Amino acid sequence: MSKEDDNNINNIKEKLKKKRQDTDYVGYTAKKPEKEKTESNFEKPPASKKVSKKAETEDDELSLKIEHYKDFEEKSTAVKNKKTPGKNRKQNVKSAGNKKSGGKKSADSSTKKKKSKGQKTKKPREKFKFKRVHLYIGIVIFLVLLLGVLLWYVFSSASDVKEINFEGNSLVTETELEERIGFSTGDKMFSISAGKAEDNVELLPVIEEVSVERDWPNNVTVNVNEYKAIAYINSEDLYFPVLENSRIQRGYPSAPRNAPIIYNFEGEEFDALVAALNEIEVDILESISEIYFRPTDNSMRRIHVFMNDGQEIVADYETFSEKMNYYIGIRQEIGDETGGIIDMEVGTSYLPYDSADAREIKDNIYNEPSQVGYIEDINEALDGVRSALGEIDNAAEE
Numbered sequence: 001m002s003k004e005d006d007n008n009i010n011n012i013k014e015k016l017k018k019k020r021q022d023t024d025y026v027g028y029t030a031k032k033p034e035k036e037k038t039e040s041n042f043e044k045p046p047a048s049k050k051v052s053k054k055a056e057t058e059d060d061e062l063s064l065k066i067e068h069y070k071d072f073e074e075k076s077t078a079v080k081n082k083k084t085p086g087k088n089r090k091q092n093v094k095s096a097g098n099k100k101s102g103g104k105k106s107a108d109s110s111t112k113k114k115k116s117k118g119q120k121t122k123k124p125r126e127k128f129k130f131k132r133v134h135l136y137i138g139i140v141i142f143l144v145l146l147l148g149v150l151l152w153y154v155f156s157s158a159s160d161v162k163e164i165n166f167e168g169n170s171l172v173t174e175t176e177l178e179e180r181i182g183f184s185t186g187d188k189m190f191s192i193s194a195g196k197a198e199d200n201v202e203l204l205p206v207i208e209e210v211s212v213e214r215d216w217p218n219n220v221t222v223n224v225n226e227y228k229a230i231a232y233i234n235s236e237d238l239y240f241p242v243l244e245n246s247r248i249q250r251g252y253p254s255a256p257r258n259a260p261i262i263y264n265f266e267g268e269e270f271d272a273l274v275a276a277l278n279e280i281e282v283d284i285l286e287s288i289s290e291i292y293f294r295p296t297d298n299s300m301r302r303i304h305v306f307m308n309d310g311q312e313i314v315a316d317y318e319t320f321s322e323k324m325n326y327y328i329g330i331r332q333e334i335g336d337e338t339g340g341i342i343d344m345e346v347g348t349s350y351l352p353y354d355s356a357d358a359r360e361i362k363d364n365i366y367n368e369p370s371q372v373g374y375i376e377d378i379n380e381a382l383d384g385v386r387s388a389l390g391e392i393d394n395a396a397e398e
Helices: 003-022 034-042 053-083 085-117 132-155 174-181 194-202 267-279 282-286 320-324 327-334 356-367 374-397
Strands: 024-026 029-031 163-167 207-215 219-226 229-235 238-243 261-263 288-293 302-307 312-316 340-343 349-352
Touching: 163 174, 174 194, 174 219, 194 207, 194 219, 229 267, 267 288, 267 320, 282 288, 312 320, 340 356, 349 356
Parallel strands: 163 219, 229 261, 261 288, 312 340
Antiparallel strands: 024 029, 207 219, 229 238, 288 302, 302 312, 340 349
8 A cells, every 4th residue: 555545544434433532422423513404404505605525425335434423333343243142131130120110100200290290090999888787777668668668558548348248158148247247348458357257157057167267458258168958847937947957047038949848847857858868969959849757557757748740659758869869760661651659668669640559649748738837836945046136236236
């Protein structure tokens, strides 16, 4: 190399040193001064001015030298990093951590500032936790409400009896049952006595069982089970039912239905006939029209029976039920003919009306009385009992 080249290199180095000293660096890049920026952005060099070629070449050489110098420095730092990899990595990690932490801190500080300026911090709502105190409070509220409802029901018309329903009665009338139960519509539901009402109704001979039940909130049901009427007796052109328990339902006359009318039975004969009628099938009992007690010297237990189909029967009241249950089959064997009497006293035979036995039976039916004196006596006794009961009820009301 010549001396001129050496001089040029030295000059370039000195210029570079001065430029470094005068310029600020960000990292390894030179920072342009603000004046130059503004001038470069807003003021263009005039077109008349011409830059000399020498100046342009010198600037190009300086920029090339600067870039070469940068590359030289980057290579030197890379070599150093290769020699000390552990330390550099640690430093890099620390610097990265510092950058992250710095970013977080700055973000946190910015959010805190925003919150402090305009937004109020809202506290998170706590979930409701059920405690034993809440249970006690609920129980107290429920009891207070229940007490209020009960007081309203007791002292208002909501607790009045509005309807009384009678079920199962056919022989006894509803008016008689209303008199017996001891309460009526308008009374308080809680004040009626179901047990006392049942006892009063059971005094009636026709009643087998009775139950009085409250149908809340305002109704009462009186359900009765009556003894079945298996016969009727005639007295002064009135008919009174004979019950299956051998009692006569006096004071409650009714038209005979689904049971025969009996005549001239009293005492043991009456009880025996009632027991026999209880054992006869219902459909056959309903087909009997009348039964007469017709004792003779030869047959002291003879009865004379008239059927609804026109057939006549004579029988012994002790064996009457056993043979009468076969009546349907016997009637089918006879056919439609009704010109005789079925004799069931000893065996079972058919007696034509023109026979001597049939004429004797027909004569006896008109000779015997159709009414016995014990019925009138019973009527008088019952009238006395009813008047006495009426006086007792009037005294109780007073």
